[in-house]
Amino acid sequence: MTEPILPPLKPIPIKERLSVLFLEKGQLDVLDGAFVVVDKNGVRTHIPVGGVSCLMLEPGTRVSHAAVTLAARVGCLLVWVGEAGVRLYASGQPGGARADRLLYQAQLALDDTARLKVVRKMYELRFKEKPPEKRSVQQLRGIEGARVKKMYELLARQYRVPWARRNYDADNWGSGDIPNRCLSSATACLYGVCEAAILAAGYAPAVGFIHTGKPQSFVYDIADIFKFETVIPIAFRIAARKPYDPERDVRIACRDIFRQTKLLKRIIPTIEQVLAAGEIKPPPMHEEAVTIAIQNKEQLGDAGHRG
Numbered sequence: 211m212t213e214p215i216l217p218p219l220k221p222i223p224i225k226e227r228l229s230v231l232f233l234e235k236g237q238l239d240v241l242d243g244a245f246v247v248v249d250k251n252g253v254r255t256h257i258p259v260g261g262v263s264c265l266m267l268e269p270g271t272r273v274s275h276a277a278v279t280l281a282a283r284v285g286c287l288l289v290w291v292g293e294a295g296v297r298l299y300a301s302g303q304p305g306g307a308r309a310d311r312l313l314y315q316a317q318l319a320l321d322d323t324a325r326l327k328v329v330r331k332m333y334e335l336r337f338k339e340k341p342p343e344k345r346s347v348q349q350l351r352g353i354e355g356a357r358v359k360k361m362y363e364l365l366a367r368q369y370r371v372p373w374a375r376r377n378y379d380a381d382n383w384g385s386g387d388i389p390n391r392c393l394s395s396a397t398a399c400l401y402g403v404c405e406a407a408i409l410a411a412g413y414a415p416a417v418g419f420i421h422t423g424k425p426q427s428f429v430y431d432i433a434d435i436f437k438f439e440t441v442i443p444i445a446f447r448i449a450a451r452k453p454y455d456p457e458r459d460v461r462i463a464c465r466d467i468f469r470q471t472k473l474l475k476r477i478i479p480t481i482e483q484v485l486a487a488g489e490i491k492p493p494p495m496h497e498e499a500v501t502i503a504i505q506n507k508e509q510l511g512d513a514g515h516r517g
C-alpha cells in the first residue's frame with residue numbers, strides 16, 4: 211500500500227490561531243475551494259479561515275451556506291455584530307458538540323456554594339488578590355463594580371482623557387464620545403475572542419457566574435479577567451490621540467496586544483482554572499457525544515478542541 215501524499219487533516223489549536231478578523235460590505239463564500247470575501251466589484255479576498263479563531267461580521271456582510279459549513283468544520287466562530295462591533299447579535303458554534311462540559315458548567319452555576327468559589331477565583335485572578343471573606347456573590351459584584359469605576363477614572367487621568375462615566379447608545383453609535391467609542395470597540399474585540407474560546411472548549415456563553423441572564427454572561431465573566439491588562443489601557447491611549455477613525459485604530463492595537471500577551475493560549479486554561487475552584491468533579495464525556503468534524507486519531511493536546 212502506498213503512503214498518502216499529504217498528512218491527515220487536523221484543526222489548528224485555538225492557541226496557535228490569529229485572534230479575530232472584522233469583515234464588512236462583502237459576500238462571504240467558498241469559491242474554487244477557498245474561503246473568500248467577494249466585494250461588489252467581484253474582487254476576491256482570501257481568508258485563512260482555519261487559522262482564525264473568530265470572524266466578526268459587520269453590517270453589509272452576507273454569508274453563504276457553504277461558508278458557514280466550512281467555518282464550522284475548521285472551528286472558526288462566526289459572530290454577527292453591529293456597527294464597529296459595538297453589539298453582538300448572534301454567533302455560530304465551531305467544531306463538534308458535547309454536553310459533559312456544559313453540564314459541568316451548569317452544575318457549578320446552580321450550586322450556590324460552588325458558584326461563590328468560582329466567583330471568588332475570578333475576583334482573585336482579576337485583581338491579583340483574594341477577595342474579602344464572608345461576602346456573597348452580590349456583595350462581591352458591588353465591590354468589583356466600585357473598583358472598576360475607580361480604575362476607569364485612574365486610567366483616564368493617566369492618559370489625560372476627559373472622562374465622565376462609562377456610557378454609550380448602541381442605537382446611535384456616533385453620539386458617543388471618543389473614549390466610550392474606543393472602549394466599546396476594544397471590549398467587542400475581547401468578547402469575540404473569549405466567546406470563540408468558550409465555544410471551542412465546549413462551554414455555554416450564556417451560563418455565567420458573576421454576570422447572569424444575558425446571552426454572553428460567561429463571555430463577560432472571562433473577558434473581565436483579562437480586560438484591564440489588555441484592551442482597556444489601549445482604548446484610553448488611543449482616545450488620548452483623538453484619531454480620525456478610533457475604532458479602526460483600536461482594532462489594530464487589540465490585535466497586536468492579543469499576540470503580544472499570547473491571550474489565546476491563556477483563555478482556555480483560565481476557564482478550567484476558575485471552574486476547578488468550584489471543587490466539583492467534571493462528568494465523563496458521553497459515548498454518543500459528537501466529536502469534531504475533522505477527525506484526528508492522535509490527541510490534540512489542546513483543550514480548545516472538542517473531541
